[in-house]
Amino acid sequence: MTSLAIKTENLTKVYRGGRGTKALDNLNLEVPVNQIYGFLGPNAAGKTTTIKLLLNLIAPTSGRAWVLGKEVSETDVRKDLGFLPENPYFYEDLSAEEFLDFFGKIFHIPRRDRVNKVEQLLTLVGLTEERKQILRRFSRGMLQRIGIAQALINDPKLIFLDEPITGLDPMGRKEIRNIISKVRAEGKTIFFCSHVLHDVELMCDHIGILCEGRLITTGKLDELLATKEVEISAEGLRGEALAKLEGRVKKLRKEENRIIFDVEEEALADEVVGLIKHYGGKRLSIVPKKESLEDFFLKAIGREEYKPDERREK
Amino acid sequence: MNIWTIGVNSFKRLMRSKILYVMAVFCLITIAYASLYGTLTAGQEGKLMKDVGLAGIAAFSILVAILVGSTVVAKEIESKTIQILLAKPVKKHEFLLGEFLAAALTILMMTAIMGVGFLIIVAIKGIATAALVNGVVLVFFEAILLASIAIFFSTFFSGMVASVFTFIIFVFGHLTYQLPFLVQRAGNVVVKFFGNLLYFALPNLQYFNIRGPVAHNLNVPGSMIFAVIVYGLLYSSIMILASALVFKSKDFA
Ligand SMILES: Nc1ncnc2c1ncn2[C@@H]1O[C@H](COP(=O)(O)OP(=O)(O)O)[C@@H](O)[C@H]1O
Numbered sequence: 001m002t003s004l005a006i007k008t009e010n011l012t013k014v015y016r017g018g019r020g021t022k023a024l025d026n027l028n029l030e031v032p033v034n035q036i037y038g039f040l041g042p043n044a045a046g047k048t049t050t051i052k053l054l055l056n057l058i059a060p061t062s063g064r065a066w067v068l069g070k071e072v073s074e075t076d077v078r079k080d081l082g083f084l085p086e087n088p089y090f091y092e093d094l095s096a097e098e099f100l101d102f103f104g105k106i107f108h109i110p111r112r113d114r115v116n117k118v119e120q121l122l123t124l125v126g127l128t129e130e131r132k133q134i135l136r137r138f139s140r141g142m143l144q145r146i147g148i149a150q151a152l153i154n155d156p157k158l159i160f161l162d163e164p165i166t167g168l169d170p171m172g173r174k175e176i177r178n179i180i181s182k183v184r185a186e187g188k189t190i191f192f193c194s195h196v197l198h199d200v201e202l203m204c205d206h207i208g209i210l211c212e213g214r215l216i217t218t219g220k221l222d223e224l225l226a227t228k229e230v231e232i233s234a235e236g237l238r239g240e241a242l243a244k245l246e247g248r249v250k251k252l253r254k255e256e257n258r259i260i261f262d263v264e265e266e267a268l269a270d271e272v273v274g275l276i277k278h279y280g281g282k283r284l285s286i287v288p289k290k291e292s293l294e295d296f297f298l299k300a301i302g303r304e305e306y307k308p309d310e311r312r313e314k
Numbered sequence: 315m316n317i318w319t320i321g322v323n324s325f326k327r328l329m330r331s332k333i334l335y336v337m338a339v340f341c342l343i344t345i346a347y348a349s350l351y352g353t354l355t356a357g358q359e360g361k362l363m364k365d366v367g368l369a370g371i372a373a374f375s376i377l378v379a380i381l382v383g384s385t386v387v388a389k390e391i392e393s394k395t396i397q398i399l400l401a402k403p404v405k406k407h408e409f410l411l412g413e414f415l416a417a418a419l420t421i422l423m424m425t426a427i428m429g430v431g432f433l434i435i436v437a438i439k440g441i442a443t444a445a446l447v448n449g450v451v452l453v454f455f456e457a458i459l460l461a462s463i464a465i466f467f468s469t470f471f472s473g474m475v476a477s478v479f480t481f482i483i484f485v486f487g488h489l490t491y492q493l494p495f496l497v498q499r500a501g502n503v504v505v506k507f508f509g510n511l512l513y514f515a516l517p518n519l520q521y522f523n524i525r526g527p528v529a530h531n532l533n534v535p536g537s538m539i540f541a542v543i544v545y546g547l548l549y550s551s552i553m554i555l556a557s558a559l560v561f562k563s564k565d566f567a
Pocket residue numbers: 015016017018021022023041042043044045046047048049050312567
């Protein structure tokens with residue numbers, strides 16, 4: 001249990017006053033420490049709801065949840081948590097520096113350390129120049145960055161980032177990704193919510209896929225995307241050889257003067273390589289095939305194409 | 315500790331909002347008006363001047379109390395800044411007490427500026443009395459009480475609705491002292507029951523109004539002033555406690 005950053009047991013949330021939709025339906029989640037855990041799912045899947053339950057901002061309808069080995073209702077556990085909300089909404093009358101200093105005080109960080117910490121965080125997120133600027137004048141990307149700084153003020157062990165990259169321009173996305181990588185390097189656990197598959201594919205070690213309030217699959221990204229298939233490329237093969245080989249492989253395609261074979265199983269690969277040799281061809285490469293996250297995701301949620309903004313009908 | 319940090323932060327942000335500047339101007343106008351009034355009615359021992367001055371300070375302090383009280387918590391809920399705060403090791407009652415403190419500090423500042431300005435003018439005219447100070451002090455505690463009511467309403471209504479309701483309480487709070495007489499005359503049991511219920515639930519704000527005696531240079535005993543202050547603080551505490559109860563099971567989604 002101590003090696004788990006997050007654990008939930010049949011965590012369920014039905015919002016009062018809504019149409020009685022189950023925003024979260026018996027979620028059983030286990031997130032190991034020292035990971036970037038990507039929590040994926042289309043809009044309205046229940047990702048934000050999960051984070052709010054884990055931060056005790058909303059009460060579960062049923063089920064239980066622990067973070068860092070403690071029940072989420074314990075105030076003390078939040079000493080080691082950080083949180084970047086979905087749409088940054090901050091005290092817009094405060095300057096960047098004042099904003100961070102305020103949260104430093106909330107964590108009872110002594111004055112001298114606080115000044116250092118604020119300086120260090122402003123440097124990390126690249127806002128040292130804008131330290132005296134009022135947050136009202138900040139752009140979306142800058143707010144996202146000061147939001148991350150705010151989430152790190154207490155050196156948290158576990159950080160919740162709710163759609164930290166969504167809605168930013170390519171430059172902004174890259175900046176945030178760099179910051180997250182640096183934070184990760186410090187050995188923190190990051191719970192990263194997103195409906196943008198690309199960001200998750202780039203950054204996360206583990207993923208979980210949530211759809212309509214239910215966890216569909218979870219595991220190591222590498223393992224989930226791994227397939228038994230092998231891709232073999234070769235050259236110097238002629239028509240009759242190809243006809244022979246075609247029967248042994250799953251798929252065969254030509255790329256310039258190379259031939260690429262998709263082989264169903266590793267065991268078959270040796271045979272195919274032998275045949276290539278036999279027919280006087282030259283084997284160029286053998287690589288295990290990986291599924292794209294998008295294909296995997298679509299299969300998981302049982303849809304043909306991914307439209308993250310499509311609202312759930314009920 | 316957290317209460318103080320949150321309170322000072324909110325107070326600082328309130329001081330930066332434009333509304334209070336507008337109010338500060340009103341406050342100056344009130345004092346100028348009172349002194350002008352005093353000049354015109356010279357010879358009446360400044361009776362009218364004291365009455366109008368205190369009434370102006372009361373009206374303005376209560377306006378600030380309703381405005382600040384109904385926004386200080388509501389704005390954090392509506393703009394969701396409360397979520398960031400409660401995601402940190404901050405208890406819900408610490409948050410509420412912090413915001414109440416911010417409202418109290420704001421009211422204190424506004425009432426004090428007006429009160430001191432007014433007392434200076436009155437002193438220049440040579441008609442200052444200790445009772446005037448008591449009058450201003452009670453205005454402050456009435457404003458605090460109304461701010462706590464506004465905070466209570468804003469835990470489940472929007473800031474706008476909370477301010478309207480608090481204003482209604484303010485109006486009726488100044489009429490409750492008449493309720494026992496009305497209830498006595500009412501024959502109907504149901505009317506009697508609800509009359510008594512209202513009498514106990516509504517704050518008796520007339521306690522805080524000593525303008526009459528002050529203007530007529532009548533002495534209000536210190537023990538009475540003290541009792542009214544205790545009453546105000548007790549009522550405010552109950553309101554904040556009730557707010558904490560609402561918050562306990564509230565979803566911040
Ligand atoms: N405060 C709320 N009241 C009622 N329904 C809500 C509330 N917040 C979210 N929901 C509903 O719960 C579902 C999950 O929402 P959310 O957790 O925000 O999803 P995500 O973050 O994955 O986009 C949605 O159907 C949403 O409409």
